[in-house]
Amino acid sequence: MIKFTLNGRVVETKAPATMRLLDVLREEFNLIGTKEGCGEGECGACSVFVNNQLQNSCLIPIGSIAGAEVQTIENLIETERFKILDESYSIAGGVQCGFCIPGMIMASAALLSNNPQPSEAEIREGISGNLCRCTGYNMIVDAIKLAAKKGDGVWQKK
Ligand code: FES
Ligand code: FES
Missing domain, CATH: 3.10.20.30 (Beta-grasp domain)
Incomplete structure (x- = not known):
């Protein structure tokens, strides 16, 4: 067991x-x-x-x-962090077929928890282990930028 x-x-x-x-x-x-x-x-x-x-x-x-x-x-869905990511991905159009999105959201949360104000290069590096076949990544990067802005103060909390 x-x-x-x-x-x-x-x-x-x-x-x-x-x-x-x-x-x-x-x-x-x-x-x-x-x-x-x-x-x-x-x-x-x-x-x-x-x-x-x-x-x-x-x-x-x-x-x-x-x-x-x-x-x-x-x-994660129960958390304020998820709410911020969910809204940001919607606004930025970061979700298409959705298959990659649970993993992408986990990677986004991990990135922002470790680095609440990432540069674009750091965002791209942070999601480099997650493949998306639909979005071309730019909308996902925009979603994470927005989540960093909207979640100011939230990502720092443990
Ligand atoms: S299913 Fe685990 S990394 Fe692709
Ligand atoms: S939205 Fe389809 S694989 Fe990412």
Whole structure:
């Protein structure tokens, strides 16, 4: 049995230790906001926070998660940070098909939490692990700039 904290709640799973965190989240806990794109650590669609660090859940065996804190998009949605990102992505037209967006939002939140006033180059670097096939990235970059402005003071809070 592997015990860990998932979205603020202590949970246990009987999944084999080599099963991917991504599959445990989606199949056992029905947290389907975390997407599978490449399955190889290249696209960022499966991004979650593990101990507050942005990680690709397709690369993490559940056995290594024992005792860790995992946060998915379903939990981020409850926060003021999400509200700011949601509004900013809407205003900037940063969402098209939407497949990359949960991972992109996780990456945006990680970026702004570490660097509340990023330069454009820092924004592009911050989302460089997340692929989007639709937007050409410029609207996503605009969304993050707007979220930095709208969320002034919010990103600094722990
Ligand atoms: S599905 Fe994990 S990085 Fe692409
Ligand atoms: S909005 Fe379609 S992949 Fe990004």
